[in-house]
Amino acid sequence: MKKLRIYLSALVLLLTASVILSSCALGISASAECVSDNVKSDRTGQAKQAPEFTGNAAEFSLRFFGKVYSSYEKKNVVVSPVSVYTALAMTRCGANGNTLDEMSSVLCPLSNAENLNESIYAYLDYISSSGKDDKFKFANSIWVRNVFTPEHKFLQTNANFFGADIYKAPFDSGTISDINAWVKLNTSGRIDKMVDQINPNCIMYLINAVSFDAQWKTAYEEKDIKQGLFKTASGEEQNASFMRSDETLYISDENSDGISARGFIRPYRDGFAFVALLPDEGTDIGEYISSLDGKHFISLVKNASSEAVTAYIPKFQNEFGLDMKEALAQLGMKAAFIEGEADFSGISAEAKNDLYIGEATHNTFISVDELGTKAGAASSTGIYNKSMSIDTNTVRLDRPFVYAIVDTENCVPLFIGVVNGI
Numbered sequence: 001m002k003k004l005r006i007y008l009s010a011l012v013l014l015l016t017a018s019v020i021l022s023s024c025a026l027g028i029s030a031s032a033e034c035v036s037d038n039v040k041s042d043r044t045g046q047a048k049q050a051p052e053f054t055g056n057a058a059e060f061s062l063r064f065f066g067k068v069y070s071s072y073e074k075k076n077v078v079v080s081p082v083s084v085y086t087a088l089a090m091t092r093c094g095a096n097g098n099t100l101d102e103m104s105s106v107l108c109p110l111s112n113a114e115n116l117n118e119s120i121y122a123y124l125d126y127i128s129s130s131g132k133d134d135k136f137k138f139a140n141s142i143w144v145r146n147v148f149t150p151e152h153k154f155l156q157t158n159a160n161f162f163g164a165d166i167y168k169a170p171f172d173s174g175t176i177s178d179i180n181a182w183v184k185l186n187t188s189g190r191i192d193k194m195v196d197q198i199n200p201n202c203i204m205y206l207i208n209a210v211s212f213d214a215q216w217k218t219a220y221e222e223k224d225i226k227q228g229l230f231k232t233a234s235g236e237e238q239n240a241s242f243m244r245s246d247e248t249l250y251i252s253d254e255n256s257d258g259i260s261a262r263g264f265i266r267p268y269r270d271g272f273a274f275v276a277l278l279p280d281e282g283t284d285i286g287e288y289i290s291s292l293d294g295k296h297f298i299s300l301v302k303n304a305s306s307e308a309v310t311a312y313i314p315k316f317q318n319e320f321g322l323d324m325k326e327a328l329a330q331l332g333m334k335a336a337f338i339e340g341e342a343d344f345s346g347i348s349a350e351a352k353n354d355l356y357i358g359e360a361t362h363n364t365f366i367s368v369d370e371l372g373t374k375a376g377a378a379s380s381t382g383i384y385n386k387s388m389s390i391d392t393n394t395v396r397l398d399r400p401f402v403y404a405i406v407d408t409e410n411c412v413p414l415f416i417g418v419v420n421g422i
Helices: 053-071 081-092 097-107 116-129 152-162 173-186 285-291 294-302 325-331
Strands: 003-007 011-014 077-079 135-145 165-169 202-215 225-231 237-254 260-267 272-279 305-314 316-323 355-368 372-385 401-407 413-419
Touching: 053 077, 053 081, 053 097, 053 116, 053 285, 053 294, 053 325, 053 413, 077 316, 077 355, 081 097, 081 116, 081 135, 081 152, 081 202, 081 355, 081 372, 081 413, 116 135, 116 152, 135 152, 135 173, 152 165, 165 173, 173 202, 202 355, 202 413, 225 305, 237 272, 237 294, 260 305, 272 285, 272 294, 272 305, 285 401, 316 325, 316 413, 325 355, 355 413
Parallel strands: 003 305, 011 401, 135 165
Antiparallel strands: 011 272, 077 413, 135 202, 202 372, 225 237, 237 260, 237 305, 260 272, 272 401, 316 355, 355 372, 401 413
């Protein structure tokens, strides 16, 4: 078996474990009132994940990541597709007409969305119960302005499939503190601010928060840390600390577009893994990202070959935040953001023609070092009411690379990003 040297310059993290955090009982409220007891889940039976869910979720993940990166080229971009997916699916529960059709097509680009909510429930239940040492935690919440009353069915659906805690609040400075405290708590302190101010027309926030903590299956020793240079997307050289390890799963990506990459998989302790993808020297990282789709990404992970790999991963840490509206509109979700065109009659039949998504925010954090990986993300939609106010198979990650965290059973990215500089 050939021995391969891999110095990371295009990653892809893998993961599979999760724990649900409940927030209503945590006493974080300064002005909000938890009303979850009024809308408890009435689900019966075991949820089943539809066979097409994995493909749809992976395809959304790669499409969304590609659109975001195209607007932030040469930046260190990291997103959590599973967080965005969940927040949008929660919001979709109140959509009808063309708005529902567009949201469904974006979330399920390869098939219909008939069983989407149940599939998400089953998927989150699976990854939340499979981890022991490694943890992927998630929580969902809905914050409602206290002068607005949503349809009970909308709240019930979110309680049934997403376990969302529900708060009534005055949407004042105290509510801002409450929301940010909830997000900070449910991202293990990694995202400390989600809302800076509340628009007078905003009547609801739907929020997903996730955090990930995992230790490497094989720990690094002091002798494994090597100093080296990372060449940024702009051509600058930066000092970096590289973590050396011997791995056994090698990835060779020779796609039909003539864009090639190599990579490897390094496992965490408990059902998660770090996947690295390094485009060939001279290949633009944005061009490589554009060549990836969900099916191809899953195939790369599942079909990694059993070959020896010497891997070098640079230590890095990154925080990233964005307004998601442009990327989602480019994917085909347009009506939801247009005042007077959006149809969220499922949230309020009375305010059918007045509700639209005025905010769509996503914040992330990730840190990769010799101990393992820590990550966090939060995604929110703000509902507005307009009437209210190589030959030797060597891979060295010392230039821009792609990385992601996926669950090893479904291979759907929970986090995916690009490092253009250290």
